[in-house]
Amino acid sequence: MSCLAISPHVESPRLRLRGPCERHLPRLAEMANDYDVVKMTGSMPYPYGLSDAQTLLEKAASLDPDREALFVIEQDAAPIGVLSFTPGPFGRCEIGYWLGRPYWGKGLATEAVKAALDWAKSDWGRKLILACHYADNPASGQVLVKAGFLYTGDVEPKFSKARNAEAPVRWMVWLA
Structure with missing residues (x-):
């Protein structure tokens, strides 16, 4: 499998x-095999290996493009992270991201989130996007604030696969 043509370019x-490419997988696996990176995500395991990156590529190939999108974030043609839109609470779209x-x-991260939100609004027609960040990751909260998200005031536990435990997340919303 080469690069996914179904994903737009932003x-x-x-x-x-x-869209992710087979050639991205070794570098993504290397960067994601860092506990401090993946503990701030809900679904990424630790350790994170090449087979996990392959699963990401397979998942990207099976997404419903009307409801989901997955992007590899590249700088100078090298992958540096991942950003995705997935179905979230209440049938609303949720954004998630990580960088090495x-x-x-x-x-x-702020630049990637802003670019993705511009695409979500103009090309995908979204007017409301949800996000959350673990309470012990205020830097991610600042990324989202700089991208135009507002805190909802809701804090709730969310499972983190890498932590193998729940931790509190702070919910945010972006309105186009």
Whole structure:
């Protein structure tokens, strides 16, 4: 399997969001095999290996493009993370993302989220997107605030596969 043609391409000044390719898998697996990265996600295991990256590619190939999207975030043609839109609570769309540790603190997550939200609004027709972040990850909250999300005031436990435990998440909403 080469690159997925079903996923749209989204450009920003420093990044490209596109469907995953087989060639992305080794680098994604290497970056995601970092507990500090995956503990801030709900569904990623730790350790994270090449077979987990392959599962991501298979999942991307089976998405319903009317309800879901999955992008590899590239900088200079190299994968640096993943961003996805999935069905969330109350039938609403939820955004999630992660970046490899070398790319933290450079504004890249905010840039990727903003570009994806622009696409979701203009090309996908979404007017409301949900997000949450683990309460012990305030940096992710700042990414979402900078991208235009507002806190709902709801805090609830959410399971993290990497932690093998529930941890509190803070819910946010973005309105087009």
